[in-house]
Amino acid sequence: MSKEGRNEVHTTGEESEGGITSSYETGDGVELKVKYSFFGSIYDEDEKNAVLEAMEQDSLTMGLKVQIFQEDFAKFHDVKHAFAVSNCTTGMHLCTQLFDLKEGDEVIITPNTFIANSLVLLKEKVAPVYADIDPRTFNIDPAEIAKKVTSKTKAIYVVHYAGQMCDMDPIMEIARKHNIFVLEDCAHAHGATYKGKKAGSVGDAGVFSFHSLKNITTCGEGGMITTNNDEWVKPIEALRCMNLGQWDIGQTEFTFGRNSLKKVIDGKYSDYWVPSHFDVQDYKGHWGNNYRMNEIQAAVGIAQVKKIDMLTEKRRYNARYINDGIKDIDGVNGVYEDPNCGHVFHLYTLTLDPEVYDRDGFLRVLYREFGVQGILHYQPTYHFTGLQKLGITGDCPIAEKFFYKRELNLPMHPRLTKQELDDVVAGIKGTAEKLRK
Numbered sequence: 001m002s003k004e005g006r007n008e009v010h011t012t013g014e015e016s017e018g019g020i021t022s023s024y025e026t027g028d029g030v031e032l033k034v035k036y037s038f039f040g041s042i043y044d045e046d047e048k049n050a051v052l053e054a055m056e057q058d059s060l061t062m063g064l065k066v067q068i069f070q071e072d073f074a075k076f077h078d079v080k081h082a083f084a085v086s087n088c089t090t091g092m093h094l095c096t097q098l099f100d101l102k103e104g105d106e107v108i109i110t111p112n113t114f115i116a117n118s119l120v121l122l123k124e125k126v127a128p129v130y131a132d133i134d135p136r137t138f139n140i141d142p143a144e145i146a147k148k149v150t151s152k153t154k155a156i157y158v159v160h161y162a163g164q165m166c167d168m169d170p171i172m173e174i175a176r177k178h179n180i181f182v183l184e185d186c187a188h189a190h191g192a193t194y195k196g197k198k199a200g201s202v203g204d205a206g207v208f209s210f211h212s213l214k215n216i217t218t219c220g221e222g223g224m225i226t227t228n229n230d231e232w233v234k235p236i237e238a239l240r241c242m243n244l245g246q247w248d249i250g251q252t253e254f255t256f257g258r259n260s261l262k263k264v265i266d267g268k269y270s271d272y273w274v275p276s277h278f279d280v281q282d283y284k285g286h287w288g289n290n291y292r293m294n295e296i297q298a299a300v301g302i303a304q305v306k307k308i309d310m311l312t313e314k315r316r317y318n319a320r321y322i323n324d325g326i327k328d329i330d331g332v333n334g335v336y337e338d339p340n341c342g343h344v345f346h347l348y349t350l351t352l353d354p355e356v357y358d359r360d361g362f363l364r365v366l367y368r369e370f371g372v373q374g375i376l377h378y379q380p381t382y383h384f385t386g387l388q389k390l391g392i393t394g395d396c397p398i399a400e401k402f403f404y405k406r407e408l409n410l411p412m413h414p415r416l417t418k419q420e421l422d423d424v425v426a427g428i429k430g431t432a433e434k435l436r437k
């Protein structure tokens with residue numbers, strides 16, 4: 001944002017600190033009919049009132065609102081525990097520490113995802129090992145995971161791409177056979193299901209994102225860790241908040257997190273202020289973090305959880321409307337819905353047959369001549385310069401040659417109007433007619 005005009009719309013990444021995380025505005029003068037929106041949810045009076053109410057509180061972080069949000073989120077996703085965090089990346093980093101992953105360990109991961117998944121491994125010096133994707137769902141392929149397991153493999157990090165869950169049964173089977181963890185990245189998958197089970201309830205832990213463009217959002221940033229493992233409640237709470245605990249002065253009961261002021265000596269409460277009201281330790285050699293969520297975000301989250309079903313229905317309607325509108329266009333493929341899954345359409349991914357269309361040309365005409373803004377999700381992670389410098393490679397022909405060369409993502413969110421949906425369909429039809437080889 002320029003210093004002079006604080007209210008100006010962002011133009012390029014150079015001027016905006018948010019860069020690609022806050023918009024795909026290009027400032028090139030193209031008049032858009034349907035832009036790629038960076039607001040993935042719907043807010044109304046519920047969220048506005050929730051913000052105002054939370055602002056009146058004594059503490060603005062990690063209070064009652066966070067607790068209620070966690071409880072409601074856990075209930076909605078059929079899990080025993082949920083822990084609000086500052087975002088999905090920090091939540092996944094915390095889980096990487098929780099699993100005690102370290103240098104020399106390997107994690108099997110999809111190349112078709114945001115950089116966040118690899119970053120949290122690299123931060124702990126863990127090696128990402130890329131397994132190729134399924135050509136219909138674009139999710140990690142369990143058969144490819146099985147080929148990558150070695151004695152160093154400690155976990156599988158799956159991503160429910162676009163809001164459709166991975167084929168979790170064979171993935172869990174591989175994990176149980178080799179005694180390794182499964183982390184579900186549910187950044188796209190609020191309320192998504194696999195054989196009736198909710199995202200975040202199948203693996204050892206799940207992590208959600210509430211970034212602005214996600215299916216629900218807590219004022220632009222936020223995240224949630226889910227798990228059914230009772231033994232992880234204390235370590236997760238501790239790693240989220242500096243790994244603070246009580247001084248162990250002999251006979252005290254060591255308490256973490258929300259009870260950290262409680263100090264019991266010989267069955268009696270003692271002065272909490274000595275020697276200090278908290279002590280700090282590492283967790284298996286990993287240092288704690290400030291990955292907390294504030295009360296205003298949580299208050300909005302409480303209102304948003306109540307809307308997940310309604311928001312999902314709108315996304316499903318919109319995606320199926322586009323699927324239906326483009327079904328007869330030669331060489332253009334809409335979204336495949338796996339009958340085992342309840343897809344929540346965080347993204348709408350169109351794929352083009354390369355013998356019929358040039359994908360980049362298609363995006364260009366769709367954007368410049370029909371005013372519909374599409375983007376690419378995702379460049380295979382191991383292509384990024386930072387990873388290449390480390391010598392990290394991947395061999396995933398489906399992700400590289402089949403998917404990344406043919407895909408494009410269309411605007412998808414619950415506020416799309418009928419006019420916008422019709423503009424998207426007309427744009428695809430018009431572009432296809434113009435470019436068909």
Ligand SMILES: Cc1ncc(COP(=O)(O)O)c(C=O)c1O
Pocket residue numbers: 087088089090113114116117159185187188208209210211222223
């Ligand atoms: C698949 C995936 N994982 C993780 C993230 C990171 O989420 P956050 O921005 O909440 O850290 C994103 C964000 O776009 C994502 O798409």
